[in-house]
Amino acid sequence: MSVLVYIENRDGQFKKNQLELMSYAKKISEASNQDIVTLSIGNVKEEEWARLSAHGATRVLNGENLPNQIDNEVFAQALFAAIELVQPKYLILSDNNTGKALAPRVSVKYRAGIVSGILGLPISYEPFIGKKRAYSGKAFAHVKVNSDLKVLTLSPNSFEIKESSGNVQLEAFEPTLPTPKTKVVQADKQTGKLLLSEADIVVSGGRGMKSADNWGPLEELAEAMGAATACSRPVSDEGWRPHHEHVGQTGKIIGPTLYIALGISGAIQHLAGVSSSKVIVAINKDPEAPIFAAADYGIVGDVQKLIPQLIVAYKELKQ
Amino acid sequence: MKILVCISNVPDTTTRIKLAGDKKSVETNGVQWIINPWDELALTRAMELSEQNAGSIQSISVVSVGDASVEPTLRKALAVGANEAIRVNLVPADSYSVAVQLAEVVKQENPDLVLLGIESSDFNSSGVGAMLAELLGFASASSVSSLELSSSGLTIKREVEGGTEQLECPLPAILSVQKGIALEPRIPAMRGIMMARSKPLKVVEPVAVEPLSEWIELELPEAKSACKMIPEDNAKELIRLLHEEAKVI
Amino acid sequence: MNFQLTExxxxxxxxxxxxxxxxxIKDVIERDETATYPxxxxxxxxxxxxxxxxxxxxxxxxxxxxISYVLAMEEISKVDASVSVIMSVNNSLVCYGIEKYGTEEQKEKFLKPLARGEKIGAFLLSEPEAGSDATSQRTTAEDKGDYYLLNGTKNWITNGYTAGTYLVIAQTHPEKRHKGINAFIVDRHAEGISVGPHENKMGMRSSDTHSVMFTDVKVPKENRIGEDGFGFKFAMKTLEGGRIGIAAQALGLASGALERSIQYAKERKAFGTEIANHQAIAFKLSDMAVKVENARNLVLKAAWLKDQGMEYGTTSAMAKQYAADIAMEVTTEAVQIHGGYGYVKEYHVERLMREAKLTQIYEGTSEIQKIVISRSLLKD
Incomplete structure (x- = not known):
């Protein structure tokens, strides 16, 4: 019996979210007294294995010859092969695009219940009950899974990275896979930018930023702080920022450590998407803006004037 | 080409969620119900495609799994432009039970393309699309942000971790779509509302299914403590508090 | 009795x-400030x-x-009464007038583009010296055999500039007084029509209100609505329905102001609690809600009577007078609840208040409605 975790690499590296996931799987394996088996697909840089080791990985099914991004159906077949091999009690994935595409397929194939976007450790193991967001962050649901195999997709930033001693042993994983029905004809990488879902700090702009041209200082602040940039719905609707930056009920739901809302009034739909942030900072010229009711720290003032001051103050702090 | 759009009936996005007495569901009194925003984008894209590719799309159907209370939402989809609606008469327990019902409908209706939102704004499970794909063995992609018809099927863009990919996808196919796939959702026109009166809304009985998970309890987020206000001329103080008090930078 | 709206x-x-x-909502404040037509x-x-x-x-x-029309008018008016007045004039005065009393040819030629919204209509009754008193029309329509010759000036004409089609009320037989009045469908761009400057109004600033001058404008005979001398009755009958539109507009202004006030009262804090928790504010909201509910019931009743083909003139006058008067009261209270914020444009309620004032004045002042209502009460 084991815990199977799929650790995804990006350009051969394991990002912060994946180390969270590794730490999480390790914790579940200890709590439920099971071995931990890690599945990796695609080519991983040599030095990365040590990092995985340091977060509890031992046995690794290394599908290094499998393509990194493949057709969902074929990808799922690889996952099925790993499941057949290790007969896990738990399958753990990230609650990201990959996890959302694969976990439901496993669920169907093995009649396994899922807790998608599980927030941290379960409420109970026997019976298995996990907590997840519902109503787009306006509530939480306790989900009970009855099946033997439990599929969990871990919500980013909901479990702290923990170092633990592991000892990675790579085991070649070469399942025979069917021909994919879809064909990737072009791939565009989002280079250099921190992914919104993976960021600890998110700097976000709203309609109060006034125009697309005013984003320079906001990006500068984000870069100084090592933060990802985001925006509210009106901003992406106006085309000031791309859709993938929209956070809120109908955009991305995020839970960073620090969320800085600049010129965002805080419509209920927006708040739903960011309410699980650990700390929320709001800067808005309107003292009545609902964002202040959701924020931990607030300044009533002009964002254009304050952003440069924040950059200076932050740089001073870091010196 | 025949398109089937799966829609879920959810509380309006401005709804303040209150728990019902059983703590397992939400108070529905006074709630305005709408088409799940992501499903609405799927429907909007289906309409756009049918307008841009005159004659190549024969029909757009919508389907929802639920009791009679989902019918107004289905009729709104008809008013917006769908040709027919199907309701599977079951209050679903989890994503799997929805997917199993939808798979039956797909087998009956034989659409070439099945579209649905990446998630619903109530359960947020993102499960149904991929489950349906696995049940039916159709070509599929999720997190799709662009969709065009091509000579061999579909050209799509999907979001993957750290980027986007363009894919050629044959038919039949199942796509879970997200923001960017379509322009603004449409407001039904008077003519559409009038025409919806005579469009068919078919009710079918569910097939037997065992849910794989259940929601046993709901809780609301804890109320935030009061916001600490900092004077406008003191950005430095904010940074200090974030560092020393909140310890987040 | 059934108060249930259909799906x-x-x-x-x-x-x-x-x-x-x-x-x-996106550009309503800007359009109001710059008085830009939407x-x-x-x-x-x-x-x-x-x-x-x-x-x-x-x-x-x-x-x-x-009923549907009232519901739509209310929702549009909650945000922008300048837009809803265009909708009201086109629907309940111009389209209704032609559909109800026009010939088949007139409907084919004029009603269809108006119904599609390709052309917008304007209703030209008011004159510099005849506003509420519609019997004393100074604009003349001289019968020239196969056409009429139109001369005179009309005032306060909504859609005066942008309209494609005018419905003009004019006097053909002055000796017959109001029984000599006719109604005509007139092409806005006909020779001899000139339009005065945009009126710089207190509210409804982005609807285009103009005076319109007619100088020897030829109107074909077939453009007259109804029999010779039907014009006054036509105007009065059409205005009965028009009142429902303006009543619904006033209702929307009031209910929009109420919605904003409720939201504000739940967010704004004073003396350590949301102002909604102060009875002074809570009772204001309660009074406003009762008025809005009364107005809504009255407007919907008038609409229902009209849909049933029953007499609705008196009820629509009641609805128009009541809804307009409470719109003024409710929007004024909304500004009060908002305090200083109510007095600045970003919070919308000051605009609703300015707009509410007009609903007491146009398409029959509140006083004229009272004449209509009292006459129906007192007639034998």
């Missing part, structure tokens, strides 16, 4: 609400079928009942 009514209400809250919104609302929503589908209308 279709709800859908129409929601469609109007979606458009108002999603689109109109060209794009009129086009979009036409495409959605709101500009001719009451017209029979065989004349390219939306085929909806008056």
């Amino acid at each position: 279709e009514h709800e859908m129409i209400r929601q469609a109007a609400r979606d458009y108002a809250q999603r689109e109109l 060209t794009q919104h009129v086009k979009a609302l036409s495409e959605l079928g709101f500009m001719g929503m009451l017209v029979d589908p065989k004349y390219d209308g939306g085929g909806m009942d008056t």
Whole structure:
């Protein structure tokens, strides 16, 4: 019996979210007294294995010859092969695009219940009950899974990275896979930018930023702080920022450590998407803006004037 | 080409969620119900495609799994432009039970393309699309942000971790779509509302299914403590508090 | 008795609400300030079928009942009464007048483009010296055998500049007084028509209100509505329905102000608690809500009577007078609840208050409505 975790690499590296996931799987394996088996697909840089080791990985099914991004159906077949091999009690994935595409397929194939976007450790193991967001962050649901195999997709930033001693042993994983029905004809990488879902700090702009041209200082602040940039719905609707930056009920739901809302009034739909942030900072010229009711720290003032001051103050702090 | 759009009936996005007495569901009194925003984008894209590719799309159907209370939402989809609606008469327990019902409908209706939102704004499970794909063995992609018809099927863009990919996808196919796939959702026109009166809304009985998970309890987020206000001329103080008090930078 | 709206009514209400809250809200403050005509919104609302929503589908209308129209008017007016007045004039004065009393040829030629919203209509009754008193028309329509010759000036004409089609009320037989009045369908761009400057108004600033001058304008005989001398009755009958539109507009101004006040009272804090928790504010909200509910019931009753083909003139006068008067009261209280914020434009309620004032004045002042109501009470 084991815990199977799929650790995804990006350009051969394991990002912060994946180390969270590794730490999480390790914790579940200890709590439920099971071995931990890690599945990796695609080519991983040599030095990365040590990092995985340091977060509890031992046995690794290394599908290094499998393509990194493949057709969902074929990808799922690889996952099925790993499941057949290790007969896990738990399958753990990230609650990201990959996890959302694969976990439901496993669920169907093995009649396994899922807790998608599980927030941290379960409420109970026997019976298995996990907590997840519902109503787009306006509530939480306790989900009970009855099946033997439990599929969990871990919500980013909901479990702290923990170092633990592991000892990675790579085991070649070469399942025979069917021909994919879809064909990737072009791939565009989002280079250099921190992914919104993976960021600890998110700097976000709203309609109060006034125009697309005013984003320079906001990006500068984000870069100084090592933060990802985001925006509210009106901003992406106006085309000031791309859709993938929209956070809120109908955009991305995020839970960073620090969320800085600049010129965002805080419509209920927006708040739903960011309410699980650990700390929320709001800067808005309107003292009545609902964002202040959701924020931990607030300044009533002009964002254009304050952003440069924040950059200076932050740089001073870091010196 | 025949398109089937799966829609879920959810509380309006401005709804303040209150728990019902059983703590397992939400108070529905006074709630305005709408088409799940992501499903609405799927429907909007289906309409756009049918307008841009005159004659190549024969029909757009919508389907929802639920009791009679989902019918107004289905009729709104008809008013917006769908040709027919199907309701599977079951209050679903989890994503799997929805997917199993939808798979039956797909087998009956034989659409070439099945579209649905990446998630619903109530359960947020993102499960149904991929489950349906696995049940039916159709070509599929999720997190799709662009969709065009091509000579061999579909050209799509999907979001993957750290980027986007363009894919050629044959038919039949199942796509879970997200923001960017379509322009603004449409407001039904008077003519559409009038025409919806005579469009068919078919009710079918569910097939037997065992849910794989259940929601046993709901809780609301804890109320935030009061916001600490900092004077406008003191950005430095904010940074200090974030560092020393909140310890987040 | 049944107070339940149908599912279709709800859908129409929601469609109007979606458009108002999603689109109109974006630039309403700017349009008010610059008094800019909402060209794009009129086009979009036409495409959605709101500009001719009451017209029979065989004349390219939306085929909806008056209840639906009231619901849509209320939702649009919550955000922008300048847009809803365009909708009201087109629907309940111009389209209704032609559909109800026009010939088949007139409907084919003039009603269809109006119902599609390709052309917008204007209703030209008021004159510099005859506002509420419609019997004393100074504009003349001289019978020249195969055409009429129109001369005179009309005032306060909504859609005066942008309209494509005018409905003009003019005197043909002065000796017969109001029995000599006729109504004509006139092409806005006919020779001899000149339009005065945009009136710089207190509210409804982005609807285009103008005076219109006629100098020897030839109007074909076939453009007269009804028998010779039908004009006064035509105007009065058409205004009965028009009152429902303006009553619904006033209702929307009031209910929009109430919605904003409730929201504000739940967010704004004073003396350590949300102001909604202060009885002074809570009771204000309660009083406003009762008025809004009364107005809504009255307006819907008038609409229902009209849909049933029953007499609705007195009820629509009651609805118009009451809704307009409470719109003034409720929007004023809304500004009060908002305090200083109520007095600045970003919070919308000051605009609603300025707009509410006009609903007590146009399409029959509150005083004129009282004349209509009292006459019906006192007649033998």
